[in-house]
Structures are given as structure tokens and as C-alpha cells.
Amino acid sequence: MTNADIKTWVERIRAGDVRAVARAISAIEDSTTESTELLKALFPLSGKARVIGLTGAPGAGKSTLVDQLAREYRKSEKTVGIVAVDPTSPYTGGAILGDRIRMQAHHADTGIYIRSMATRGFLGGLARTTADVATALDASGKDVVLVETVGVGQDEIDIVRLAEVTVVILVPGMGDDVQSIKAGIMEIADIFVINKSDRDGADNVEKEIRMMQSLAMRKDAWMPSIVRTVATDGKGIPELAAAIEEYEKHLDKSGLRQKKNVNSWRERLVEMLRESLLQKLTRESLSEEQLNGYATEVAEHRRDPYTLVDEIIANFRKK
Amino acid sequence: MTNADIKTWVERIRAGDVRAVARAISAIEDSTTESTELLKALFPLSGKARVIGLTGAPGAGKSTLVDQLAREYRKSEKTVGIVAVDPTSPYTGGAILGDRIRMQAHHADTGIYIRSMATRGFLGGLARTTADVATALDASGKDVVLVETVGVGQDEIDIVRLAEVTVVILVPGMGDDVQSIKAGIMEIADIFVINKSDRDGADNVEKEIRMMQSLAMRKDAWMPSIVRTVATDGKGIPELAAAIEEYEKHLDKSGLRQKKNVNSWRERLVEMLRESLLQKLTRESLSEEQLNGYATEVAEHRRDPYTLVDEIIANFRKK
Numbered sequence: 314m315t316n317a318d319i320k321t322w323v324e325r326i327r328a329g330d331v332r333a334v335a336r337a338i339s340a341i342e343d344s345t346t347e348s349t350e351l352l353k354a355l356f357p358l359s360g361k362a363r364v365i366g367l368t369g370a371p372g373a374g375k376s377t378l379v380d381q382l383a384r385e386y387r388k389s390e391k392t393v394g395i396v397a398v399d400p401t402s403p404y405t406g407g408a409i410l411g412d413r414i415r416m417q418a419h420h421a422d423t424g425i426y427i428r429s430m431a432t433r434g435f436l437g438g439l440a441r442t443t444a445d446v447a448t449a450l451d452a453s454g455k456d457v458v459l460v461e462t463v464g465v466g467q468d469e470i471d472i473v474r475l476a477e478v479t480v481v482i483l484v485p486g487m488g489d490d491v492q493s494i495k496a497g498i499m500e501i502a503d504i505f506v507i508n509k510s511d512r513d514g515a516d517n518v519e520k521e522i523r524m525m526q527s528l529a530m531r532k533d534a535w536m537p538s539i540v541r542t543v544a545t546d547g548k549g550i551p552e553l554a555a556a557i558e559e560y561e562k563h564l565d566k567s568g569l570r571q572k573k574n575v576n577s578w579r580e581r582l583v584e585m586l587r588e589s590l591l592q593k594l595t596r597e598s599l600s601e602e603q604l605n606g607y608a609t610e611v612a613e614h615r616r617d618p619y620t621l622v623d624e625i626i627a628n629f630r631k632k
Numbered sequence: 633m634t635n636a637d638i639k640t641w642v643e644r645i646r647a648g649d650v651r652a653v654a655r656a657i658s659a660i661e662d663s664t665t666e667s668t669e670l671l672k673a674l675f676p677l678s679g680k681a682r683v684i685g686l687t688g689a690p691g692a693g694k695s696t697l698v699d700q701l702a703r704e705y706r707k708s709e710k711t712v713g714i715v716a717v718d719p720t721s722p723y724t725g726g727a728i729l730g731d732r733i734r735m736q737a738h739h740a741d742t743g744i745y746i747r748s749m750a751t752r753g754f755l756g757g758l759a760r761t762t763a764d765v766a767t768a769l770d771a772s773g774k775d776v777v778l779v780e781t782v783g784v785g786q787d788e789i790d791i792v793r794l795a796e797v798t799v800v801i802l803v804p805g806m807g808d809d810v811q812s813i814k815a816g817i818m819e820i821a822d823i824f825v826i827n828k829s830d831r832d833g834a835d836n837v838e839k840e841i842r843m844m845q846s847l848a849m850r851k852d853a854w855m856p857s858i859v860r861t862v863a864t865d866g867k868g869i870p871e872l873a874a875a876i877e878e879y880e881k882h883l884d885k886s887g888l889r890q891k892k893n894v895n896s897w898r899e900r901l902v903e904m905l906r907e908s909l910l911q912k913l914t915r916e917s918l919s920e921e922q923l924n925g926y927a928t929e930v931a932e933h934r935r936d937p938y939t940l941v942d943e944i945i946a947n948f949r950k951k
Contacts (some may be wrong), residue, residue: 623668
């Protein structure tokens with residue numbers, strides 16, 4: 314792919330051409346050689362979108378909530394990109410089917426773009442990919458990028474912490490009452506949503522969040538607000554949008570947005586270095602065949618892997 | 633630390649000195665510079681232990697089951713190392729307290745060593761650390777290393793797939809009936825345990841496992857056995873040990889052990905390269921101060937991170 318090709322591609326993305334955007338995201342997911350060139354060209358066009366991360370246990374009603382929030386932003390003419398990430402699912406098939414069903418709800422609205430990602434390679438990489446996809450959507454001119462992720466494990470924390478605003482979605486009586494929520498999730502939540510709040514137990518969930526909050530003050534002195542929603546009816550969605558805006562104001566007023574961005578980029582740069590180093594090494598200094606040979610030698614205890622790794626790296630650096 | 637110091641340390645580990653082993657594991661966890669030298673020296677002494685991975689949802693009774701299995705091995709004079717990993721917990725405090733409580737159950741038995749690991753760095757690394765800790769326990773002369781991990785997410789899959797034998801623990805009526813188990817876990821299970829099998833619903837769990845198995849045959853034609861246990865009473869534990877042994881025989885007979893080991897080492901080598909490259913780069917070419925400066929420039933959109941990463945790597949290679 315020539316520089317001119319990349320340039321045309323970027324122009325089409327910038328114009329919001331859905332196919333060009335979809336092709337960019339696929340290239341980023343597959344980490345193709347041109348995806349880096351593309352991202353180099355897209356980066357200067359990004360930085361305008363608000364990136365909002367939303368996470369919650371399976372069954373918390375995330376997709377419905379995210380769709381409703383997108384609709385809310387559309388009311389004020391804002392364009393929205395949605396990235397739905399399921400780190401636990403090794404297959405994309407179901408995710409893509411889900412996309413189609415979700416897109417139908419917004420059909421004929423070119424102001425919304427939905428994409429899900431489910432696969433991930435061995436050991437890491439999904440958080441970086443998600444961040445790059447958010448950059449592409451940002452560069453395509455979307456005003457808001459909603460990053461939606463299932464669950465409350467470390468993977469999800471890594472993904473949502475790359476967003477400027479993190480919304481944690483809870484539901485009453487699902488066994489994921491706050492007592493059982495890991496410490497990590499309490500720390501990353503800028504806003505709590507109690508979805509399906511017409512169910513019994515919403516008061517209890519709120520009480521428990523408040524109790525947890527009283528035990529551990531956030532470093533930035535922000536007291537995460539709690540918003541009750543019934544996403545299926547659209548109830549509480551304007552209030553959620555308002556809570557997000559309030560937090561964004563706090564970010565700006567306190568100078569925290571800059572600090573958060575720097576922290577986030579420090580982590581992203583390290584992760585990019587990690588992936589890029591390995592990619593260059595495997596492309597230049599380690600064929601599939603060599604790797605198989607080494608693995609066999611180590612498995613048969615004919616070679617110590619720690620010395621071997623040092624040798625491979627020294628060899629890569631000499632090239 | 634001199635070569636002679638490493639040599640003394642290795643000798644003490646080899647002799648099964650509990651303090652030397654504990655210090656080795658801490659060095660591996662912290663990825664200190666001497667940990668690599670230590671592992672180079674320990675590797676040739678390893679390869680004798682059977683490494684068994686056990687995973688299951690929180691509340692499945694893993695710790696009790698693992699403790700009982702360790703006791704079972706002790707009956708036949710086998711020494712046992714236990715590594716308990718919780719990727720979702722960011723703190724070690726609780727884990728270490730848990731160790732003490734668990735150690736009391738085996739007090740005065742020097743044939744059992746228990747260690748838990750809970751922290752992990754940003755984006756990955758725990759699977760590699762766990763594998764290196766297993767190597768250290770192996771080199772310390774343990775006959776069996778039990779790697780116990782919470783949950784059924786990608787992290788846990790990465791951890792347990794490094795073991796030769798993988799045991800997946802289910803319980804009746806916990807909502808984690810097989811229907812809801814992700815495809816990934818069905819593929820990695822060499823043996824299923826239905827723990828707390830005196831509860832209602834054990835038959836259903838078994839039926840569902842069988843149904844899933846009839847839908848997808850494993851590539852190696854192994855039909856994972858299903859063992860029912862009540863770990864708190866020790867019921868079914870000898871049967872579990874027998875099922876593990878049966879699978880080990882299958883591994884040897886089919887030549888699969890060698891194949892599995894090569895596959896596992898291929899993945900481990902790649903992961904070791906990834907971590908080691910980054911470690912060398914950050915030590916030699918990227919100070920904390922420089923990284924902060926770069927992160928600020930990128931956050932302010934004064935620099936494109938993709939080009940920056942290429943430059944940092946080129947610089948590292950020239951050194």
C-alpha cells in the first residue's frame with residue numbers, strides 16, 4: 314500500500330465513510346503492517362471525541378443502556394461510535410450477529426457506528442487494540458466514543474481505564490452486589506449506574522456503594538454519583554448523560570483531564586512498545602520454523618529458555 | 633549478586649530450603665535482574681515435577697479440593713508445591729493471610745509448600761510468572777506442582793494451559809452450569825470435577841458436560857472424565873488422583889506429552905521475549921522521566937505515538 318493509498322483511505326475515514334472506517338478497524342484488529350501507517354496519519358485528526366467507558370457484569374443490561382445513551386447524544390446532534398468488547402469470548406461470530414441486531418435499532422442513522430470485538434491473541438493486546446479503534450472512530454469525526462465491555466475482571470479494567478470517564482453498571486439482586494465487587498472496580502468508577510432500578514434491592518445497592526465510598530476516599534476527591542436507570546424504558550438516561558457531563562466539567566476544572574491523559578498515554582506507550590518490539594522481532598529475527606525448533610529443544614530440556622531468550626534478543630539488536 | 637551467590641542459592645533451593653524457595657519466588661514475582669540468572673541455573677534441575685492446573689469459578693471450593701488432593705499425594709510420599717493465583721485481586725495482603733490459614737492445615741509437613749500470587753502488572757505477565765514459579769518449585773524437588781486459579785476468563789486459561797493436565801471444577805446450582813460456560817473452558821478441560829456433588833443438580837451438570845462433549849470432539853480424541861467430589865469430606869479425591877494419572881498415561885502413550893510441551897514452550901518463549909524485550913528497553917533506553925515527557929507530548933497531541941514508538945525502538949537497537 315502506497316502513501317497515496319493511505320492518504321485516500323484517511324480522507325475517506327475523515328469523511329465518515331462507513332466502509333473505510335470498517336476496513337480501518339479490521340486492519341487495526343489484525344495489526345497489519347499498514348495499520349501502523351494508517352494510525353500515524355489518523356492520530357493528528359483525533360483528540361476531539363469524548364471517550365466514555367462502560368462496564369458491568371453479564372446481564373446488567375449494558376447494550377441496551379449504551380444504545381439508549383447513544384440515542385440521547387443523537388438528540389443533540391452528536392455523532393456516536395460504539396465499541397463493544399467481550400474479552401471472555403474467543404469468537405467474533407456471535408458478536409457480529411449482535412452488531413447487526415443492534416444496528417437495526419439505529420438503521421438509517423449514519424450518525425451511529427457500532428462495532429464489536431471479541432477475539433484476542435495469547436496474553437494481552439485487546440486493551441491496546443480497543444484504544445487504537447477508539448482513535449480511528451475519533452478521527453472519523455465521531456463526537457462521542459462509547460467503549461462497552463463485559464465483566465469486572467482485570468481485562469475490563471485495562472480497557473475502561475483508557476477512557477476519560479468510566480461508568481460502572483450494577484443491577485439489584487444479581488449476586489454482584491457491591492460487597493462482592495472487587496476493590497479494583499470501586500476505584501475506577503467515576504459514575505455508578507443502578508440499572509433495572511425498578512427491581513427490588515435498588516436501595517440496597519445504593520446503600521452499599523455509599524458505604525464502600527465512605528471507607529475509601531478517592532485520591533482526586535471526586536465523589537462518584539449514582540444514577541438509577543431502567544434502560545429498557547429509557548428512564549434515567551438523560552440523568553446519566555448529565556452525570557457524565559458533570560464529571561467532564563470536574564475533569565476540566567480540576568486540571569485532572571490533562572493528568573489522566575498523561576497517565577493513560579504512559580501506559581499505552583509502554584503497551585505499544587511491548588507489542589511493537591515483539592512484532593518487529595518475530596518478523597525479522599524469528600521465523601515460525603526457528604521458534605518451533607527452539608520450543609522442541611527447550612521442551613526436551615536440551616536448552617535453557619532464559620539464556621535462549623537473551624541470545625535471540627541480542628541477535629535482533631545486531632541486525 | 634555474584635555467580636557464587638547464585639550457586640549457593642540454587643543449592644539451598646535444590647535441598648528444598650523453604651526460605652531459599654520463598655526468596656526465589658519473590659525474586660521471580662518482582663522480575664529482579666538476578667531472577668533471570670537464578671532461573672537459568674534452576675531450569676536444568678527442573679522437568680521432573682508433574683504440573684497440574686486446576687480452575688473454577690469463585691465458590692467452587694478450589695482451595696479445599698487442592699488441599700485434599702495435596703494430602704492424597706502426600707499419602708504416597710510425594711512432595712507437593714501449590715501455587716494459588718487470583719488474577720482479579722490486585723492485592724497480595726489477603727492472599728498471604730490465606731496462605732497462613734492454609735499452611736496451618738499442613739503444619740509440620742515440610743513436604744507441602746503453598747504460595748499465592750495476586751498482583752499483576754498492567755496488561756499481562758502473570759501467566760509467565762506462574763510458569764517460572766512452577767519451574768522453581770519443580771527444581772526445588774517437588775514431585776507435583778498444583779497451579780490453582782480462580783475463574784474461567786482468558787487470564788485463567790492462559791495460566792492453566794501451561795500445565796500438563798488441566799482440571800476444571802464445577803459445582804451444581806451456582807449459575808455456572810455448563811450452558812453458560814464459555815467455549816474456551818470446555819476445550820482446555822482434561823478432567824471435569826463436579827465438587828459439592830452431594831448438592832442437588834449434580835446429575836444435571838454431568839448431563840450438560842456430556843451434551844457439550846457430544847457436540848465438539850477434542851482434536852486428540854481424549855474424552856475428559858468427570859469426577860464427582862465432596863472436597864470438604866475428602867470424598868472422590870482418590871478418584872480424582874486416579875483420573876489425573878489415567879490422563880498422564882494417555883499423554884505418554886499417545887506421544888501427546890511431548891507435543892503439548894512443545895506447544896506450551898512455543899507460547900512461553902514468545903511471552904518471555906515480549907517481557908524481556910520491554911524490560912531491556914526500559915532499563916537501557918527509556919527512563920521514567922523520558923517516558924513521562926513523551927506521554928505529555930502525546931497527550932497534548934504534539935507528537936504522534938505510533939511514529940514515536942518506532943523511533944524509541946530504532947534507538948534501542950542501535951545501542
